Amino acid sequence: MxxxxxxxxxxxxxxxxxxxxxxxxxxxxxxxxxxxxxxxxxxxxxxxxxxxxxxxxxxxxxxxxxxxxxxxxxxxxxxxxxxxxxxxxxxxxxxxxxxxxxxxxxxxxxxRWEHSLKTINWRVDLKARSRHMDHGNTPVAIAEIELGKNEQASEFLCLEFDETKINHILKKLSEVEESITALTHAS
Known part of the structure; x- marks a missing residue:
């Protein structure tokens, strides 16, 4: 006992x-x-x-x-x-x-020192032509991002990207991926 x-x-x-x-x-x-x-x-x-x-x-x-x-x-x-x-x-x-x-x-x-990504939602919308805009029917990507830290209230960001910006982001992500691959294979 x-x-x-x-x-x-x-x-x-x-x-x-x-x-x-x-x-x-x-x-x-x-x-x-x-x-x-x-x-x-x-x-x-x-x-x-x-x-x-x-x-x-x-x-x-x-x-x-x-x-x-x-x-x-x-x-x-x-x-x-x-x-x-x-x-x-x-x-x-x-x-x-x-x-x-x-x-x-x-x-x-x-x-964790800073906020971390909690959720991300995205969609592709089509901007319609109007009499105030010369160009229309162009696709835009919209990303809704929730950032937060521990038990604090979250912050929300809404980002809009046209095709040029998306291509730029994809190029940068490819460069990051290549850098990570090079680092992991070097060690």
Missing amino acids: AELDGSKTLSALLKGIAQCNYFNNPDISEEMLQRELYPQLPPHEFRSLLEKMRGVLKSIVSADMDLNQLEAFLTAQTKKQGGITADQATVIAKFWKNHKTDIRDSLITQS
Whole structure:
């Protein structure tokens, strides 16, 4: 029964570390984690456990480990002097399997500095001739773009391109594609 309680407590500690380090939850502090989860441990022992678990989690998160990498890493950690126990490795593996996607998504969201493309819709319209315009019946491409950042309100752009502008954009995109191809084949 004590082992089960230890697993639950360690799992809660890992969740607390994730909330603090990866989800920027200001309500989680080192003192709160010790008070709620490990009140019987002296502060220096708790700090040592906390730093060990932070280090292990940081290694796992920064490598974005898949299950095979995780298993190899945790096995190595159990064999290392001053490493983790097999029971701790089991809890860490379960934690990572359950929280990998959320942690990864949070880090991606936090790493965006600028707006990102949310949606793009496009269509081709035909401008009709009128008495105020000499030319008519010319196709135009219309792109409606939604840009946004995290949970902020989106911005919408509506762009109109004639055939000349579309050809120019396509040429530039081809140049970008060629540059990327050259870079990826050079390395």
